[in-house]
Amino acid sequence: MNKSWKSYRSEPFFDELITPARKPRAVARQVINMLQNLSKEEMHTRRSAAELAIKEMGVSFTVYSEGANIDRAWPFDIIPRVISSRDWAKVSLGLIQRSRALNRFIDDIYNKQSILADGIVPADIVLDSSNFKPQCMGVSPRYGAWAHICGSDLVRSKGGKFYVLEDNLRVPSGVSYMLENREITKRVLPELFENHSILPVDDYPSRLHSTLASLSLQGKKHPSIVVLSPGIFNSAYFEHAYLAQSMGAELVEGGDLFVSDDNCVYMRTVDGPVLVDVVYRRIDDDFLDPEEFREDSKLGVPGMMRAWKAGKVAIANAPGSGVADDKVVYAFVPDIIRYYLKEKPILASVKTYLCMLDKDRDYVLDNLDKLVVKPANESGGYGLMVGPHASKADRAKFAKLIEENPRNYIAQPTLALSTAPTYIDDAVEPRHLDLRPFILQGKETWVTPGGLTRVALVKGSLVVNSSQGGGSKDTWIVEPNK
Amino acid sequence: MTMLSRVAERLYWMARYLERAEDTARLTHAYTHMVLDIPKGSEPGWDTLVRIQDAEYVYGDRYRVFNEQNVLKFIVADLDNAGGIYHAIRAARENVRTTRDVLPGEAWEYVNELYLYAQEYAEKSIGRRNRYRFLEQIIGRCQSVSGMLMTTLPRDHAYRFVRLGYLIERADMTTRIIDVGAAALLGEDRHHSTVDPLIWASLLKSLSAMGAYRREFGPQVEASSMVDFVLRDANLPRSVKYCLNGMREELLPLKNNKSALKLLDRSRRKLSRFDPGVSSREELHLFIDVFQAGLIDISAEIGSTWFLK
Structure with a gap:
């Protein structure tokens, strides 16, 4: 057994896997027992196997930088983060509630603005925000859904209580890391999968596909869906390519699309123009359509907004969704939930x-x-x-x-962020975490089981971003043993 | 099956660059070999390698003399030379990078490894000692990519543009390889009955066609039958005729193919009318020049019909 397990101490912080008495929590017992039985050499071997898996997958997943280095934004920690399905069920309900309320809010802001008239949210906060796009006034997307793909950042604090830190409603990324992390763990710690009932994450692309397909305004059975990427130089390009490929959608750039006089969006193909029904865009509002937003944008498609407003194309996320993705608006989300849904917020805000x-x-x-x-x-x-x-x-x-x-x-x-055991050099040490689940909102609402866990690899650090020394972990939602 | 014009264009150029890297490696390999075989004083100059790429102008900007060291650096490692091996591999990789979603997963892996290999060894492989190994690696690795693509790509538009790219580049490079022979032997003094067959044989080897030739014509390589063989044998996969026939097969299922087919058929007619048996070396050289211009027209027509404007 690795000695560092014996001296593992995360106090005063809540540790998600280990109790203050240094016993594994019930949900993590098998994982911890198994890892504790691995020798130092064996832990090394597993970590090397993970590095190798990342390198191999990196070749097909990831964009290489000019050198031979893999441009993988997050280093991977092999110790999974385990959450019980009971805890997760509540979080999941909370996220669905939040997503419904935020979509109602966006729809209201671009139509009646009753929440402003009723003085629940101060009008100037919303209308003066650079994320409020007056060009979107009067549009009613299908199902009242605007933010079809939402990535909410969660943290756990004292007693393991979940808090929502922010909602990313514009072009949230990271879901491909969630999928990739699971692939790596399956290769590196396969024996753990035999004894656990871990909720699978790999149906995300097909869920995303049904969500996008449900947005098609013509109600087609097999609508034509494209993923609009800014191109190879965007840091999330490989995710765009990965999602397009795994959904069987076309990966397009601005220059591949045009809007015709009939206000329909077409892609330029070798067989001539092909109609596009749904655009999953991974470029910001400001670059989406030089006719309506930044004129100098070379990434977007002139006339895209015209086509959207004419009801000829569905855009996910809908332009203007970012109005609810503002840290000032965040402060009002509990009020927003109560206002539209007449429900008590399930998840706590900070x-x-x-x-x-x-x-x-x-x-x-x-x-x-x-x-x-x-x-x-x-x-x-x-x-x-x-x-x-x-x-x-x-x-x-x-x-x-x-x-x-x-x-x-x-x-x-400053919240006392939870920790989880993380394999640093030769020892297991507590490190702070957050969690980004993804919520899909189309005809139906769906939440990823778990999400992307980011971990601050620097001792004591609370910042988990990849640009600031963050890593990631596989996230398990585990059914209790019967 | 939707095929974006941008993607079709990148696939076409990916294939052209991969074929260019492979064929340039083949030619450089054969040429080095040939120089070693030919008695001192009779060997053709290194300038030939630059000249057949039509790259004298770019070369002149960078180097003063046509010696082995400079020419090999230019052909193998120079990123400013669009016909150079390292340049072609890098360009192929850029094209794969942005079309990975329509290619088999291994495509990126193989091409990226090829690139990393070239990046590490190109500069070190200019000298004769490492040159063979490097060129053989490039040829082999390019062939694993093309073999993998040809055995895994569904026969749809993606395959068509990949194959078009491979075939047009190969047709072009095969004419250039013949042109090396013509150029090397054009100088009146150089005409040499013992040297001639050596040159043609090494060019045949560069096309992996020596065995096929022997079975057809016997062991002694003779100029006009060799030229006829690599230009007009319908069964030799690196012959110009084979390439043009293959391009025709790939153009036929595409929409709006009329102008491209017309230009292609014009080139095919020219090829069938040309008789190496009765042509002088000057006439051969001239034919190749005109023929290459025809290929440029076909490529431009493919671009304006199917690629992004």
Whole structure:
């Protein structure tokens, strides 16, 4: 047995696999017992096998950079993260509830705006946001669904309680890593799959396909679906290619599509123009259509918005969905759920201070050393300040930024993020995690069993982004043994 | 089965570049061999390799003299030379990178490994010591890619454009290989009864066609029958005729193929009318020039009919 299991201590943080008495939690007992019985050499062998698997799959999955290096954004940790299906069932319901409410909200904002009229969410927060696209006013996509693919970031804190950290409603990525991670674990720790009933994740592409197909406005049985990618230089290109291939959809770039006088979208093929029914776009709103958004965009398709508004093509996610993907709007999601669904929010949100409000701003400026400050609509972990870890100079810098542009900043208390055993060098050590499940919203709503777990590999770090020293783990939703 | 114009274009060029890398490696291999075989003083110059690529201009920008070292660097490792081996492999890889979704999974793996190999060894393989091994590796690896593609691709549009790319490039390269012989022997002083057969034999070897030739014509290689064989034998897969016939097969199922077929048939007629038995070396060289221009027209027509404008 690897000695580090004996000295494993994650206190004061909640560990998802190991109890404070250093016993495996019930849900993880088999995994931990098995791993504890592996010798140091055996652990090494498994890790090397994982590295080899990544390299082999990387060749077919991943875009190589100019050198021989695999441009894989997240290093992989072989110890899976295990969550019981009972816990997950509740999270899953919470995510569905949230997705329904957020879609109702987006639909309302671009139509009646009753939530603004009723004063539940301040109108200026929404209408002044750069994510609000007036070009989308009056559009009603099928099923009232706008954010068809949502990636919500969850964390667990004291007692293992789940919190939603943010909802990514524009072009969330990472799902291919979730699928790839499972493939790797199957190769590296196959014996674990014999004794467990682990919910499979590999039907995601077919679920995505049915969701997209259900959006087809002409109600065709076999609509023509394309994945619109910015191209090879985008960091998520391999995911675009992977999803297109596994759905049997065409992977297209802007130049492959055009909008004709009949307002229909066509792709240029060797047999002439072919009608497109559904566009799963992986480019941002701003680049989607130079006629309506950024004129200098070479990535998009002129007339795409025209075709969408004319009801000739379905776009996923619908343009303008990002209006609900704003850290200021996030603060109102519990109210949004109550307003549209008349239900109590199932999943907790993190207390959020809006710097635009005088009272909140005063509190934030007085407590910068305790809070995490985030820009309202950036992603990727840039421009973020973790108060307790920040230097005096950084805090002063953020104080100035907040005073200059209060609308653009929010602050949240630092959560005591949960940990899980992670294999670092030769030892097993606790590391902080988050989780990004994906929620599909078309005719039906569906949540991935689990999602992409990201882990902060740097000791004590709370930042899990790949650009900031993050790794990933396979995530298991496990049925209790009968 | 939908085939995007952009994807068709990239598949076509992927195949052209792979064939170019392989054929240039074959030619360089044979040429090196030939130079070793021919008595000192009678051997053709290294400039021939540059000239048959029509690359004198690019070469002149980069090097002053046509010596073995410079020419081999230019042909094997120079990224500015569009006819160079490393350049062709890199270009093929770029095209596969963006068409992986329509190719078998191994395609990217193989081509990427080929690229990594060339990246590591191209520069080190200019000298004679490592050159053979490198060129043989390139030929073998290119053949595993084409073999894998030909035995796994469904016979749909993707296959058609891949095959068109392979065949048009091969037809072009085969004419260039013949042109090496013509060029090497054009100089009046160089005409040499013991050297001639050596040159033609090494060119046949570069087309992997020595055995087939022997079975047809016997062991002694003779210029006009060799030229006739690689230009007009319908059964030799690297002959020009075979390539043009194959292109015809792939053009037929495509929509809007009329202009491309017309140009192709024009080239096929020219080929069948040309008789190497009664042509001088100058006439052969001239024929090849005109014929290559015809291939350029066909490629341009394929581009304007089926690729992104």
